[in-house]
Each structure stands twice: as structure tokens, then as C-alpha cells.
Amino acid sequence: MKSKLIFIILIAGALLLTACSGNSQNENEDELLILEATLEVPETADVNEEITLSANVTYGDKSVTDADEVVYEIWEEGNKEESYKIESTNNEDGTYTATTSFDKDGIFHVQVHVTARALHTMPKQAITIGEGGHYEHSDENADDEHGDHGDHGEHGENNHDEH
Template sequence: MKKILFSIMASLLVLGGCSQSEEEKPAKNDEVPQIIEAVIQVPETINPGEEATLAVTVRQGDEAVTDADEVKFEIWQEGQKENGDMAEAKHDSEGKYTADHIFAEEGLYYVQSHVTARSQHTMPMVSVQVGEAKAEDSGTGHEQENEGHEEGHSHSHGGEVSIELQASDQIHANKQTALSVKVDNEGEPLAEAKVKLEIALNGATPQWVNMSETEPGKYTADHQFTEPGTYTITTHVEKGDDIHEHTETELTVQ
């Protein structure tokens, strides 16, 4: 009788252990996370030599992002990006991050926020007028900074939507790399879509990079690869309820 009881108890312990292991095993989540949205706010009037408050509001869907890993502003005068300044931003309230900056002289400036939050990175940009200068399309500055990085790797997605990822032929770790994506729908540029890159190395947790539209159907972003290797980049394209496409590309980083 004791032997029978011992066998039953041992079986229950084994079953309990298996059940616990099944419960503790994390469920695989293949869903694409909601995109991080960042909107820059700058004063309508900025005078040279005066301190101006820059702000960016960060949201993920309907939720204010109050736990961003890093938020900073890059500010430069037109044609002088290499001499630009960086200003660290601090969280104010309800997903709004602010920083103060003094624009030394009159001219056309570009303000680009670098937001890293919840494994995503986004870099919206606006142009600002200081003094009597006239602001132009903010996409111009971004186009200038990405000049010369349109050659290299590409991948097309079959069907009505075509996705082509472009990058420099030689990419080096720990250096900013300009990436661009051209998206066509039925042979025409697909404008006003949400485009983001899922970047992973050797199956590690991916980084998410949100792209900005610089011209109809063309989306750009900068990214810094942290180490050499062959990265898998999944380009996700969404627009409304009808378009949700993705394609994979491999990039070698030296």
C-alpha cells in the first residue's frame, strides 16, 4: 500500500512540475509593436541670442511615453550640420520632453529630435526661423544630409506593393548610417505611410527605427549599428487598414 501511495505522489509531482514549466514558459509574441510617434514643438518666433524652449511629445498609440531611454535635440544652422549642437531633453509631463537652447544668430536652422524608447528610435525634424530668415521645407535639410547614400542593398516585395531598402555599400559599426526605403503601390509612390525598420543581429532582441517621409514614397532614417556582423532588417510598411506589408534584407556591417 505504501508503495502504491508513493508512486501516485511521485506521478503528481512530475505532472505538477510539467504544468509549472508550461505556465512559466513565455508566450511567443510575433506582433509588431505600435509605432512610437514623436511630434516637435518650437516657438513661432525665435530671436537670436535669446533662450528658446524646444519640446517633443512622445506617444505610443493612445499612451503617453514617460519612460523614454533617451531624448535629445540636434540643432544646426543650414549647411552646417557638422557644427551642430546637442541638447539633452528632460521629461516634463504626459510624454512631453523639453530642453532649452540659445540660437546665436539669425538664419534658417534645423531641429531634429532623437528619441529612443521601448526598443524603438525615431528622429522627426523641423526647420525653424531665427530672426528675419525664411523657413523652408524641413525635408530639404534631411535630403542634404543623406546625399550619397542611395547605393547598395535592395529587396523588392512581390505583388502590388514594392519595398526597396537602400544603404551605403560599406557600413561601419559605431558610425551613423543613412538608410532609405522607397515604397511603390501599383507603380506609384506610396505617400503618408508608416514605415519602420526591425533591425536584429544573430537573433538578438531587435531594435525598431521609425522612418520619416522626405518626399512622396521615400522614407529615411539614420541608424548606428553597434557591432560588426550580418544584420537582418525587416521593413514594415502600413497605411490604413488595407496595406500592411513587410520584407527582409540582410546588411553586412564591418
């Protein structure tokens, strides 16, 4: 009789542990979701041509329609210290857009800073304006597309609608 009671207690304990481990698996799946931003910038544009910058933001496989911040940072090749930022428009479908134009030939970098779900991502892409420019090799394109996911200071506080 005593051995039956011990056996029942062991079975009940095993069932309880199995139920608890199932919940932790679901919690781990939530933790594995990644904030991603797909940056869409034309490869080339003419001087003074208005272009649209677009970022499609997802968390896991779901569109993020309520990002905390989506800001575009733009700078000329070799001149990041003179970058400027443009606020985006939330299209409420997971895309965040902004328009801009460039007033001279050159190679420019566009980096979108996205903060959502307590995460930050910042993919970057280059655009050639007009005839482009003749620059020596730069490490600016060697950076990881998503950059560092930690806390970031602001890069230049100059906010311009157009450059």
C-alpha cells in the same frame, strides 16, 4: 461509435486551433504599435530669445514617460557637420523639453532623437532666427520627417547649452 470519436476529436482540435489563433492576433496587435514623437518648435524667434523645444512621445496611443533617450540636435542650414546636442528634461507626462537660444540670424534645424521601447524616431523641423538667411535650396528639408529607424552613429559630440 468510431466515427463519433473521430468527430469529437475534430471538434476539439478546431476549438484548440481557434483559441491559439486568438492569442496570436493579440500579439500581432502589440507588434503594430508605433513610436511617435511630435516635435514642437516655434517657426520664428529673435536673436538671443530663449525658446522651448518640446517633444510629445507616444507608443501607440499611450504617452511614453520613461524614454531611454530624448536629445535635441541643432544645426545651422547647410552646416550639419557642426551640429550640437542638448539633453532634454523629462516632464513625466510624455513630454520632453529643453530651452535654448540662437546668437545670430539664420535658418536652423532642430531634430529630436527619441529612443524608447527598443525603437528610434527622429523628426526634424526648421526655425528662422531674426532676419533668417539667404541660402540656396538644400536637401536638408527633403528628408523623411522621421528619418531612418535603424541604428545611428552620433552626429557631432559637441554638447552645448546654447548656441
